[in-house]
Amino acid sequence: MSKSLLISNGAYEPKQVEDKIYKLWEDSGFFNPDKLPKRHKKPYTIVIPPPNVTGELHIGHALNATIQDILIRQKRMQGYKTLWLPGTDHAGIATQNVVEKKLIKEGKSRFDLGREKFIEEVLRWKEEKGNIILTQFKKLGSSCDWSRTRFTMDKNYEEAVKEAFLQYHKKGWIYQGKRVVNWCKRCATSLSDLELEYAEEKGKLWHIKYPVKGGGSIIVATTRPETMLGDTAVAVNPKDERYKKLIGKVAILPLVNREIQIIADESVDKDFGTGAVKVTPAHDLNDYQIGQKHKLESIQVINEMGKIMGEVLSGYQGLKVLEAREKIVSELKSQNFLEKEEDYTHQVPKCYRCNTTIELIPSLQWFLKMDKLAKLAENPVKSGKIKFHPKSFQKPYLDWLKNVKDWCISRQIWWGHKIPIEGEESVLDTWFSSALWPFAAMGWPDKNASDLKNFYPTNVLSTARDIVNQWVARMIFSGLEFTKKIPFEDVYIHATVLTREGQRMSKSLGTGIDPLKFVDEFGADATRFGIAFQIMGNQDMKFVTDNILMGKKFCNKIWNASRFVLGQIDSKMIEIKKPTGKLSLVDKKILKSLEKTIKSVNRDLNLFKFGKACHALYDFFWHDFCDKYIEESKKQNNQLPAQAEKTKNILTYVLLNSLILLHPFMPFITEEIYQQIPIKNLPAGRHGKKECIMIEEWPN
């Protein structure tokens, strides 16, 4: 039945092959390293970067899945005991938002349900939708060990998170404190610096006159006049000649009539604005530091809803920030405190999950001290134990660590790991748990967990560059802190996939493209090959369908070349031998070309040069094998019987080797054809018998 498919169909039909072949692989058990034949000894591990459960697959995921599957399949064929461990991340804020949106449609808020019911709702949603992304990976042919699938909210994983928190706590690296933090009023939670996105906004720079006690005045410039309700000082640069005589005097806060100090601080830039800055320790990071240094009072005037609080000035309480801004500007104007109003474009921080403008407010939060951990993350990269590919990502990584602030690890949402302390309602930043992934997914903190013993540390991490600091750095220091081992050796940062127009692919922009559309139209192999073909080492990759079309045509070429070769040997069982003895010029040429291709593909894959390997395979198979050797072989067939036999052997030998080399890139079609070659005996395999091309021996 299946044999006739190859012999009779002149066009490759992926739909008739893919599900069948994926089932064959799953039935074989070879995705699971414990079930690989005994000859697979040395472990090789990739842990899948846990895609967040709200995620829908876009080309970027397909790119990463393809890269990892190429690596893991090649290593499996090389005889490694390969584990590709899949899983998903609970993605606290993102998931909570999705479920909240769903509730809003039903006319409810999460507060109507209460915490427990709400979490049940999230779990229900996760059961229903959370694994979609993993089935999408299967469609692409990813050879993950699904029996080991992990989720960051599993019971065991939860234990790991708790243990990590307690160990940090024991060392005194976790502290609770009231700090000015990034606050998203929509999500009602604190955010770390890495969770902000900046958007350029046109605003104004207002110059406001603050009278000085005893005569005169000082003019400050600000983009946020409403925060003046919380001003507790005016600061100037100590070297600024214009203001030297005012240092130490007292200014009167307009409208509020509070007396505030005029102080000197190095951090003030003489050349910006008027060179004098109003200091609001409660609502600005830099002002907070100035406030600490000069022991200034901190007056909070904006609450967690983004509204004015307190009775600093009557008529303001309960106003939204922007309303207060408008009102205060008009009052300053009418009372002649406004000196100047100029247009000013600046970067405004936004929540990376819901795009709401971030407020800076003082809040009681949990922090993880970063000084020692940053060093831990630095060392292995500096010493070369962990290598970035491309290398250029090393510098920004180290720069970030050099200046990193303590990590605010608490979030005021409901979906996440509760901070393990009595009475605590906050949950941990999702990245706190993601940081433990390589070892927690393998059973840590149980030191006797067999996966942890056998497969940790892992070999390669492949990920996107926008989470190098957010995730990679944190995995490295967590790994070293808790297991004393680096969690992986190679960090491969893949290209960011852009649209043809050069736009980022994202759901919110409506620019995301679902790769399954291409799997459906062109086949999984064509999609993978088309994507891999384009990986040329650039940091961006404009996605075009052309290459996938090429992949489809290439599949067809492979299919038909195989039909031709198998047609030559009829259906009798054959032995495929390494060609020896007297060979013709064309014979020698194709064999030499095969050797060259094997060498270059091996070299390129070792260097993560996937596109180059694809080009070499494409050129070899199409131009050298099909255009030249197969055409030439048609003539040789008319010659002496002995020569014809030799030619048939070379045809099958080169075809088999080509299929093996192509398998990591195009797993389905190569497996399908391999299954149909009537092989009696294999030349290369250490095992000597035919099973799956997936575990066939890789040529070196």
Next chain:
RNA sequence: GGACGAUUAGCUCAAUGGCAGAGCAUCUGCUUUACACGCAGAGGGUUGCAGGUUCGAGUCCUGCAUCGUCCACCA
């Protein structure tokens, strides 16, 4: 403000300092028994701009322009 990357055919991309190529698209001719998802061919380029080094520059150096990304952020 700092760092990095990109700029080559209509599009997406290649090219250890040595004759600028591929895929897609376009055009011409082929129903040649593996493949029309194919075969044989053709057209299409002042390699972003201006200098410099060199016998020789797409490639190295300097400056500029445009685009992109990350980091920091000035109130």
